[in-house]
Amino acid sequence: MKVVLRTHLVAGVTLAVFAGLLLELVRLEANATGDRPLIVGVAAGLRTPTETAAKAYTAETGHRIELRFGASEDLLTRTSFPQVAETTDLFLPADESYVRIADDRRLIERSWPLGAMHAVVLTSVEIGSWAELLRPNQRVALGQPGSAIGKLTRERLHAQGLWNELAPHLVETGTVTESANAAKVRAVPAAIVWNVVARSYPQLKTVELSELQGCIGTVRIATLKQSRQPVQAEAFARFMADPDRGGRYFRAAGLRAPEPPK
Secondary structure, eight states, rough: HHHHHHHHHHHHHHHHHHHHHHHHHHHHHHHHHTTEEEEEEGGGGGGHHHHHHHHHHHHHOOOOEEEEEEEEEHHHHHHHOBBBOOOOOOOOSSSSHHHHHHHTTTTTEEEEEEEEEEEEEESOOOOOSHHTTOOOOOOOEETTTTTTHHHHHHHHHHHHTTTHHHHHGGEEESHHHHHHHHHHHHHEEEEEEEEHHHTTOSSEEEEEGGGGTOOOEEEEEETTTTTTTTHHHHHHHHHOOOOOTTHHHHHHHTBBBOOOOO
16 A cells, blocks of 8 residues: 555656746747747637637636638648748647648647547438438538548548439538538538537527448547747646546537547
């Protein structure tokens, strides 16, 4: 028992020392960079939980966060070709496949899992099956292939031999949020979106279809080697990944908790 207690005590002291060291490094870096905010490239579908978490981080630490939203592929392009005047500090696409691509390009310093979301149908009409989604002359909005929802939905439906059934009904949008907004204003009767996005449209129906099962966006936040504030960037990423801090806003938005490491 004494050995176990000593082990836990040492672990607790080690974590406390690390946290204190990280806070001191953040303070020193803030003094060196002035009032420059952290800039985060964020997938449009993650807007709601990221905005809430960023506000909580600023309230807790005083450090400002500026969020740049877009389709995951567009964010990857901006990350790959950064502007000298405004380099991005962190990368938060809607699926970890984009983080892997950025890592292959040697852009990633480190990444942390935030959770997973899945595709659903957001609709203003009664839809209970795949066949009802594809009624004659019925249009369905879906993000373009550069968005994570567009890319992963296409891959999933191609794998099942169903893409050619959806394609004639397709209305392509730039991002998942644009698809949801098209359904909201009744420009289309239905849209394929992330469950996290659907929660922001309570006036519409959210439908789970078996044909979309397996269309999952696994979300990771990554710090970038180009960051001018690497210590602050890591502190924010750790905040976002902490289930009792930033992570709770992603759970509340509908992301499933990350799988424990094997």
